[in-house]
Each structure stands twice: as structure tokens, then as C-alpha cells.
Amino acid sequence: MTDTRQKIQHKIVELAKRQGNDASSLSFADSIPDSGILDSPALLELILWFENEFDLEIDQDELTVENFGTIDAMASYAASCGERPGV
Amino acid sequence: MPVPLYTPRVNNNDDSVRLTAFLVTPGTSVKQGDPVADVETDKATFTVEADQDGYLLAFCFETGETVAVGSVLAWIGATATEAVPVAAPAPTAAPTGATTGTPTLKAAILLSQYGLQARDVPASGERLSAADIETYVSARGLTPTARSLPSAPVAVPQSPPEPGKQIHLSPPARGMLRTVSWQKSDAVPGYLEISWDAKPWTEYAAAFQKNRRLMLSPLLSLLAWKLTRAVAARPLANSTIFADQSWQYDHVNLGFTVQVGANLVVVVIREAEKLDQAAFVSRLTSLQRGAMRNSLRPEETSGATIGFSSMARWPVTRHVPVLLPHTAIMLAHTAATAQNACLGATYDHRVLNGEDVVDILRTVTLPPAPDSAPDGA
Numbered sequence: 001m002t003d004t005r006q007k008i009q010h011k012i013v014e015l016a017k018r019q020g021n022d023a024s025s026l027s028f029a030d031s032i033p034d035s036g037i038l039d040s041p042a043l044l045e046l047i048l049w050f051e052n053e054f055d056l057e058i059d060q061d062e063l064t065v066e067n068f069g070t071i072d073a074m075a076s077y078a079a080s081c082g083e084r085p086g087v
Numbered sequence: 088m089p090v091p092l093y094t095p096r097v098n099n100n101d102d103s104v105r106l107t108a109f110l111v112t113p114g115t116s117v118k119q120g121d122p123v124a125d126v127e128t129d130k131a132t133f134t135v136e137a138d139q140d141g142y143l144l145a146f147c148f149e150t151g152e153t154v155a156v157g158s159v160l161a162w163i164g165a166t167a168t169e170a171v172p173v174a175a176p177a178p179t180a181a182p183t184g185a186t187t188g189t190p191t192l193k194a195a196i197l198l199s200q201y202g203l204q205a206r207d208v209p210a211s212g213e214r215l216s217a218a219d220i221e222t223y224v225s226a227r228g229l230t231p232t233a234r235s236l237p238s239a240p241v242a243v244p245q246s247p248p249e250p251g252k253q254i255h256l257s258p259p260a261r262g263m264l265r266t267v268s269w270q271k272s273d274a275v276p277g278y279l280e281i282s283w284d285a286k287p288w289t290e291y292a293a294a295f296q297k298n299r300r301l302m303l304s305p306l307l308s309l310l311a312w313k314l315t316r317a318v319a320a321r322p323l324a325n326s327t328i329f330a331d332q333s334w335q336y337d338h339v340n341l342g343f344t345v346q347v348g349a350n351l352v353v354v355v356i357r358e359a360e361k362l363d364q365a366a367f368v369s370r371l372t373s374l375q376r377g378a379m380r381n382s383l384r385p386e387e388t389s390g391a392t393i394g395f396s397s398m399a400r401w402p403v404t405r406h407v408p409v410l411l412p413h414t415a416i417m418l419a420h421t422a423a424t425a426q427n428a429c430l431g432a433t434y435d436h437r438v439l440n441g442e443d444v445v446d447i448l449r450t451v452t453l454p455p456a457p458d459s460a461p462d463g464a
Binding site: 019032033039040041043044045047048060063064065066068069 | 296300301302303304307345346369372373375376379380400
């Protein structure tokens, strides 16, 4: 799980850097949307990367802060998808 | 049996086009509507599409060649191995529906310049051509009348004057070229902008996002939704000029620009006037994701009747977008500064006037009343 979190954090830092923002201090529990370090296109890019990285297809209705609002939430979502049959 | 794909007429004034690019390789399977080649005139670029399913067997010309309108451009067969006829058949119908002896446009201009009537000059083919008239006047030593001397002929270069190589444009680049060319050749673009207070919309969008637990800010989507409402209430803004007539669309199809890597993609929400805010936001997010995955269907990138463009993320404080083909308005959203925020629009002056556009912009700047969201956002 820690490895998953670090991967996500690394990607966020990379995307934020492209926008001129520093996300290195973003903790696993910090709210990504509230932090303002990624705008909507960058968040979409993060979601696309997440789908590819963890071989997932995320339903539109599941794009919520509960599932993707923090690095912890994203890692948990990836783990739960791995436990779901057919996902 | 192979069937011919004829060279289309791009402009009324041009009897020939230049073949600029092959978009499929001979032997490739094509579906009706698939782009197969790009042609151009001095005024416009046009993509020729397959008119039926089959296999593109062969092209009859090379890129860079000038091709007569109505001649066979390519052959399409039911299988990839059919033999292509050696002699191309004549078009089944004249592209413009002209009758025998009718002068082409260039011929009509020459007739006028020499003070002749069409019946004076024998036609060598189905239509009276400029060459027929030039032969006729040359044999008789005729000169143009003083009032209608033609201007000096303009040499059209076959390539730029400096050495270089031709590189085929990508599909997004061709789309952009078509868009820009349509605005240049057809529309009469104007641009205006108004100052506005972005704070009420920012607050409304934040509440909307919070109440629905959305990951992404819905601000731009909601502004675009409001534009569809404003346009639905003003049908003139959802129309265009086509063949010198007003063409009013049945539905509001919103084109929304999305930056995907180095390309600008326009995703289209069809029948947007039927969607409430939440459905619109969800649909637009889905299309944006599709654009980034490069998985959009053709109908999701075509048919826009209005447009919305934002350059706020860069952050640009003013931009004048190009109208999407056959649309009358493209809203321009920009970054707000501490001192000012402006909302602009490019519009087709043939369809809308400045007052119409200001009215639409003012409407868009007003967020819905707080109680209009389903859950009280």
C-alpha cells in the first residue's frame, strides 16, 4: 500500500510541477482538490494515469472525493478494485 | 466491380482542386464517411470522404496534382484485389447540375469580358469552358471590352519558394485548418467582451462540487451549461448562414475545446439543451476523459452548433477564439485577475450583432439561483 501511495504522490508532484506548483509537502491524507495544486485538466490526467497504472476502468459515478480526494483514498480504491472480481 | 469516387467541387468559383494528401493507403478497408484524401483550392481545404463501404483500390492522381472537379479521384471496390479500370468513366452527373452548353463560371466571366453570349461560342464538351472561349476569341482576334479588362493573371505557386519537404498534417491539425479556413472564407467574425464579477459563479461552482462530492471543479462545465441555456432561449445564436439562407439548428450541440497534449480537441455535447446541470457536468467530464484516452466516437467530435473555449489555466486574460465551422458564437473564458475579469465571444456578424452577443454574455455571467440545484447547492 505504501508503494502505491508513493507512486501516486510521485505522479501528483510531477503533474503539479508542470503547473508551476510544488506538491512535495502534500501528505497522504491531504485533500487533493482542496489543495489547489492541480487544476481540473491535471486531475483528469492523474485519473487517466491511475487507470493505466493499476489497469482499472473507473466509472464516471465513482469519480468522487471519497474515492480520489486523497492519496490514501486513491490507494484504498486501487486495493479494493484488486479484490473485486472482474475489475 | 470497382466504383469511382469523384473529385468534389469545393467552391463555386473553382473548376479544379489540388490534391494535397492521401489519408488512406490503397488496399485499405474504408467505411462510408471515412476521410480518404485532402484537396484544396486557394480559398478552402476539403476532406474527401468515402461514399460507400469497401476497399480503397487506387488513387488516380499524385499529391500536388491539379484535378478537374468531377473527374475520378479514386476507386473503391468490394474486395481489396479488384482490378481498377484503365479508362476513367465520365461523372454520372455534372457536379453542379449544369446542362449541356452551360458556361462554367470562368467561361461566364470571359463571355462578359468579351461582350459575348454563350450561344455565340461552340462548346467542345458538355459545358462551355474557358478554353472554348479563348479558342474562339483567339481565332477572331477579339479583345476584351475596355470596361471589363481582366486583371493580370496571378501565378499560383505549386510549393513555397524555398526548398523544404511536405509533411502531412495530423487529423487534429487538419481539423484546425478546416476550422480556421471556414472562418476566413465564410464567416464575418467579430469579437467583444464584457467585464464581470466571477465571484458568484466561483462560489456557486464550489457549492455544487461540495454537495455532489465531485473531484473536479465544475465551474467551466456550468458556465458552458449556462451558455446552452442562453442560446436555447435565443434561437438566432444557434444558427448559421448556409447557401445565402439562415439555417436554424434543431438542437444545441455544444463544442468544448480540450487540450490533449499538443493538440486542441473539440468535444461535442449533442442536444445539450435537454441536460440539467448535473447531467451536463457528468457528460462533459466523460467526453474530456474520452479525449484524453483518444477514444471518442466521430459524433462526439463533430456537429457543434455553438462553442466554448477557456484559456484560464495558462492563465490567459484575453483570447479571441476562432469560430467552429457553421456556428455563430464561441464563448471565450479567461483567467480572472484581482483587478478584472472579462468574458468574451467571437461571433459571426452575418448572424448576430453586438447587442445580441452582449445579451448572451450577460446571461451567462449570472449563476443559477442557489435553490435550482437538486440538493440545494
